[in-house]
Amino acid sequence: MSEKIIGYIENGIVVDHIPQGEVWKLARILGFDSKGEGRVSLGDGYASQKIDKKGILKVEGASLSEYQLNLIALIAENASVSIVENGVVVDKKKIEIPKLMKIVYCNNQNCISNDAHEKLDPKVNYKGDGIFLCDYCKRIFGKKDLKFVGID
Amino acid sequence: MNFKGRDVISIEDFSLDEIEHILNVTKEVEMYPEKFKNEMAGKIMSPLFFENSTRTSSSFQAAMLQMGGRVLDFDIATSSVNKGETLRDTVKIIEGYNPDFVIIRHKRDGSAKFVADLLDVPVMNAGDGQNQHPTQTLLDLYTIKELRGSLDGTKIVLAGDLKYGRTVHSLALALSKYPRCEMVFISPDSLRMPKYILNELSKKGVSFQEKGLEELELSIRSFPIIYMTRIQRERFPESLEGEQEYEVISKVYRLSLEMLKNVNHELKIMHPLPKVGEIEESVDETNFAHYFQQAKNGLYIRKALLILLAGGKDE
Incomplete structure (x- = not known):
């Protein structure tokens, strides 16, 4: 049924x-x-x-x-x-994770992109298989660590 | 192989062949300094040190001056950064002075990449937060190669603050490019090597073990190189417990002359300096100590990089 x-x-x-x-x-x-x-x-x-x-x-x-x-x-x-x-x-x-995005934060709190004074847009690369890489500090993080710009 | 105009942000930006080329040019610079004494004539370096540095900033300046170049003065204490100027604005102003190289040290991870994206001239990362310190890594590699003859199959103990210590992160990743390297990581439990570094090493098939501080003495009996780093008080909570934890660790994490009685006489002790008590002073005078030679190698590495980024010694 x-x-x-x-x-x-x-x-x-x-x-x-x-x-x-x-x-x-x-x-x-x-x-x-x-x-x-x-x-x-x-x-x-x-x-x-x-x-x-x-x-x-x-x-x-x-x-x-x-x-x-x-x-x-x-x-x-x-x-x-x-x-x-x-x-x-x-x-x-059709939906697809963008290869380079400004809509999620780097999950490294010490990253320059998270500096409130500098006010940079984040730049995060999607590497496939649920792996994200910050373009600035090169920190790698997974989907569970995603924080969304303007939301989180 | 082309280095002209490139940035030096992370050791990961360089292939194994490129690293080897940098090390070969460094050897030449060390052996024949006269040959390069006018290599930087007419060129200007702008050092932007937003954090304190003695060795790194001095060796960059000495490298430039000894090759006939000039260095702009940037004093953080009197700069507009203290008036709330952003890094972006500071860098754009410096760009207006037409430097040929910009060297940056800053407390934020990724700051060097951010600055490199803003500028057309080569930018060298002299330490970004807890992230990368590629010129330190290159001088560490150069020192190991001088000591062993090759970087292949390096067996090394990395000890101390492995969580926040950017030199150990960069060095571990750089050595992982070479075949058959083995590493032992010794640290307090709260300052272990970050997972993302361990994952990278695993992916590259590097053999490594993690151990506690109490294993320090045993490890240096079976490994030929130990790379010590300092453990800073500020890494522990500002409480009585934090104070006590730091006290205990300071006592255990101390390489003494006594401990060296039972090691192979070929053991090499390295340290990025400054050291603050983790190596007994009497060890400095022994043949085990290579950290002052290591610091000196920083001058040669930085000279070699300046030459390469300016377009010299390309293959």
């Missing part, structure tokens, strides 16, 4: 195949937790053919910027992102 998945949306976005437990964080960093963007539905722990257990996020009346698509890729690299209009999926967005 197939599981019943949360919420129907008429016009908006659906992010599916989010690793279990990450949907709450994703809603928060995308700004769908407090800004009254529209009707937000979150579900977690569903069976998935792509990953072990999945979460799903649906937001009525929302659209996604390039920046938000990058954030989704950072949290849920294998998620599928669909744009829904009049109850029908009209577009599937």
Whole structure:
């Protein structure tokens, strides 16, 4: 018997195949937790053919910027992102972690990019396999250490 | 192989062949100083030392002056940095004076890379926070090569503050480029080698072990080189417990003449200096001590780098 998945949306976005437990964080960093963007539905722990257990996020009346698509890729690299209009999926967005990004901080607190006085944009390279490298101090860190600019 | 106009930010920027070339030029500079006495004529070096330094800044200046170059004066105590000027602004102002080289030491990791990105002239990292100190690493490699004849198969004990000590981080990574190196890391538990360095070494297949300070004496009996670093009081909490922990460690972490009675007479003791009691003074006079020679080698390494970055001695 197939599981019943949360919420129907008429016009908006659906992010599916989010690793279990990450949907709450994703809603928060995308700004769908407090800004009254529209009707937000979150579900977690569903069976998935792509990953072990999945979460799903649906937001009525929302659209996604390039920046938000990058954030989704950072949290849920294998998620599928669909744009829904009049109850029908009209577009599937390709998501990819950018090779060089300014949207996450270096996790080394002594890095020049974390100096409040100097006010630099962070420059973090994605090396694949969940490995991130600061372009300034060359510190290597993993996904669990990601902190997002303007959010964390 | 082309070094002209390059920055020296991290030892990781150089391949094994490039490191070997730098070491060969350094040998030539040491042996034939007269040959290079006008190599920097008409060139200006701008040292930006935002943190205290005696050896490194002096040896950069001596290198430049002994080859006929000039050095701009930058005194942090009277600079606008103390009025809240950003590093970016300071560097842009210095750029206006048209230096041929900029040397930077700064408390923040990654500061040298940031400055190098801002400037077109070669930038040399003289120590960025706890991160890298590539000219120190090159002089360490040069010293080891002088002592052993080769860097392949170097067996070395790195001891002291391995968590914050940038010289040991850089040296471990540099040696990992050479085949068959073996390392022993000796430190208090709270100052162990960072995981990201250990991961890098594992990836490169380097053989290493981590040990406590109590293993110091035993380790120098079986390894031919020990590289000591100082342990600073400020690395421990400013509490009574922190004070006591530091006191205990200071007593245990001390290389004495007594300990050297049972070692191989070929043992080499290195130290990036300054040392603050971790090596008994009487050890300085023995044939085991190589740290003053090591410091002197800093002059030759920095001369060689200046020559190479200016476009000389390219292969």
